[in-house]
Amino acid sequence: xxxEAKGELTFAIYHIEKDDIITxxxxxxxxxxxxxxxxxxxxxxxxxxxxxxxxxxxxxMALVDARYDALLEAxxxxxxxxxxxxxxxxxxxxxxxxxxxxxxxxxxxxxxxxRFANNANTxxxxxxxxxxxxxxWRVNPKTTLRGNLRNLTDKLYAPVSYAAQQFILGxxxxxxxxxxxxx
Numbered sequence: 001x002x003x004e005a006k007g008e009l010t011f012a013i014y015h016i017e018k019d020d021i022i023t024x025x026x027x028x029x030x031x032x033x034x035x036x037x038x039x040x041x042x043x044x045x046x047x048x049x050x051x052x053x054x055x056x057x058x059x060x061m062a063l064v065d066a067r068y069d070a071l072l073e074a075x076x077x078x079x080x081x082x083x084x085x086x087x088x089x090x091x092x093x094x095x096x097x098x099x100x101x102x103x104x105x106x107x108x109x110x111x112x113x114x115r116f117a118n119n120a121n122t123x124x125x126x127x128x129x130x131x132x133x134x135x136x137w138r139v140n141p142k143t144t145l146r147g148n149l150r151n152l153t154d155k156l157y158a159p160v161s162y163a164a165q166q167f168i169l170g171x172x173x174x175x176x177x178x179x180x181x182x183x
Contacts, residue, residue: 009050015041017069026072036071038084040064054099058108062093071119079119086161088113088127105135117161128157130170144180149173 017039025031030143046060066087071079082132083089095108117123131153136146151173158167 002049005049005050010044010046012044013042014044015039021071021081023071024073026074028077037069038066038071039069040066040087042066056097056099058097059093061090064089065092066108068119073119077120082119082121083116085117085119086115087167088115088157090127094155101138103135103137105133107131107133112159114163117167123161125158125161125167127161128155128170130155142182146176146180148176148178150176 015124017037019037020034021036021038022032022034025033025046042062042064044060044062047057049057049059051057064087066084068082068084070080071082073079090111090113092111095106097104097106105164108131110132111127112129113127115125115127117125130151131150133152134146136144138144151171154173156172157170159166159170162168
């Protein structure tokens with residue numbers, strides 16, 4: 001916690017290992033088996049700051065070093081040392097809000113770095129940044145109405161891959177209206 005309730009900071013360093021990951025059977029790629037090992041090391045930093053009255057910022061970032069420690073694919077090809085599919089090395093989010101007693105408005109960005117689309121690390125997916133906005137009105141202590149605009153610039157991006165030639169496209173520009181009820 002920062003002095004005078006001006007915000008809070010969180011910092012994390014981690015090392016995670018996972019054994020017997022689900023992977024394709026090296027002798028029959030149409031089947032899945034448990035085998036191989038994967039590890040991730042990284043650092044994460046998050047901050048919520050209240051720099052001046054009515055303003056709030058939420059920031060976070062992560063630097064990730066993920067890899068297959070052991071992984072055999074069809075034909076006995078080793079992918080040890082390669083980065084797993086869809087795992088970026090850099091991720092960051094930044095939001096700025098203006099807040100009043102009964103309403104708030106905010107704008108933010110989500111940044112995802114480049115990723116690999118196959119275990120061989122020969123196909124790369126480009127990184128992307130998507131911008132969002134929101135507005136909320138607290139009707140009473142138990143009811144909040146919220147509007148969100150996602151992907152303000154209508155950016156074409158792919159957050160997920162399924163092999164080197166197949167991708168799931170991210171959501172296009174859209175609006176959401178929600179009611180949050182507490183009881």
